[in-house]
Amino acid sequence: MAADLSSTANSILFDRSARTVWRIGFDRWIGRLLPLLFLVAIFPILSLVYYISEKAVPTLTWNVITSTSPYGDHLGVAIVGTFELYLFATSLAVLFGLFGGVAVAEFLPESAANWVRTSANLLVGTPSVILGYMGYITFCLYFGWGLTFEAGAVTMAFFMTPYIFRTADLAFTSVPAPIREAALGSGARPSQYILKVGAPIAFPQILTGIFLALAIGVGETAPIVLTTTASVLVPQNLHSPVTVLTALIWENYAQAPSTGLQTIAFQAAFLILVIVLVLNVVVRVISTIYRKRLEGLYQ
């Protein structure tokens, strides 16, 4: 019996059949191929960053970025416009997305919740240019707001809402069921459970969702250029026109191709890259800190 077992072990360990040899060889080559595939993926990104930086950085001075003069390159104007418009849009989107996510995760019956989830997924899949036209027709024309800061911000809020909604929904539904039951079983009303137990657990995930929605939104052009008109001034009030960085690319590169204006477009693109990179790093740092705090929670 023992002899049989050891001979079986031998035949497995020292198997030299064609099939095994082929399998080991295949495994080795795939192992070498994967790093190459990584290069294939990283190459376009790096070359894009290099291409943009090469054209943008040499003439990009602190003065160019911070100047909000109507007679300058308008990069400073666009930065202020971007900051204000996305602050407004994100606030609205967080409001809609958070309430929607909590409602779907905690309050709506399952069938209704699934309808809302499907709608949100459809909204994410809608081309941003369609959303832009919807915003244009609804806010600029039907509501009569015109091509203004408010129309752009609200349209952008609608663009960002489903991303925040989905993470909020997921964050609350993935709170461990026993933790939820323990809170409710201690006599917490649903609202008390959400504020005292659910929110702290869901917080890092929701925060990640907000920043990712912002990072995606900052790079979107269509919803903004269709609902706002560019200005050489920083926004004065909600009814002002507003220039954002993506609009600067659209106006200067696609509409008015001359080398000087193109450089401004590259500088705007470079600034968007930097903003998106910073947002991603912030997301990583914050969610790591908060995840550490939740370590050891009921798994």
Added chain:
Amino acid sequence: MSGTGLDMGPVLSVRGVSVRARKVERPLLDQISIDFAPRSLTALVGPSGCGKSTFVRTLNRMVELTPGLRVGGQVLYLGQDIYARNVNPVLVRRRIGMVFQRPTVFPISIFENAAFGLRLVHESNEEIDRAVAQALQRSGLWEEVKDRLDEPALSLSGGQQQRLCIARALAVRPKVILLDEPTSALDPAATQRVESTMETLKEDFVLILVTHNVGQAARVADRVAFLHSGRLIEVGPTADILERPKEALTEQFITGRFT
């Protein structure tokens, strides 16, 4: 509390309770009737899937958190049906506390975990301090945590977390505490500490313990109820059920012929 007439009668009285799931022929619980007297520890034993967890969940309306389950019959708490239409389940759960299979501490400090139920009802701070200290003493955790009440509860060991969960249930001074396999995720030493906590608690509370472990029932329970396929097969004093069961099913379970 002693001396009131209510002490004489059962605190909880279950009358013909059935639980059905939508589109399932066989009820999860079938016409269960049982009384729970003050200052007693009743162990519910039975094979996996016999409905013992579902049963304790009907006692504080936790069962309603599972969509698709319908409860029939009456559960009388001090004579009042908790399923009556004007009864708020939130208030029921503040009177009938619960401890779960695995420690369910919240990611907040040790103190705030124990104070959780009290904060919900907006007790004064002095009252909360007093009740938390008392609850932690009763759950046998006070000596281990009194100097580190502000530390995160997640830094405690599994057994300590479970005793913290018991303290959380105790702090609101319920009359009944439901324990759903509270030691199934704990090592033997921690299990032993939780069991001794249960033994002191039964002096003051109605404890209802779900356990798959007949040995645990023998160690701590005054009374054992045996459930099988959603039916209450028999109930009686621990020694009677474990040594002289009347029903064949009970005997088979206790002697380990099925689990």
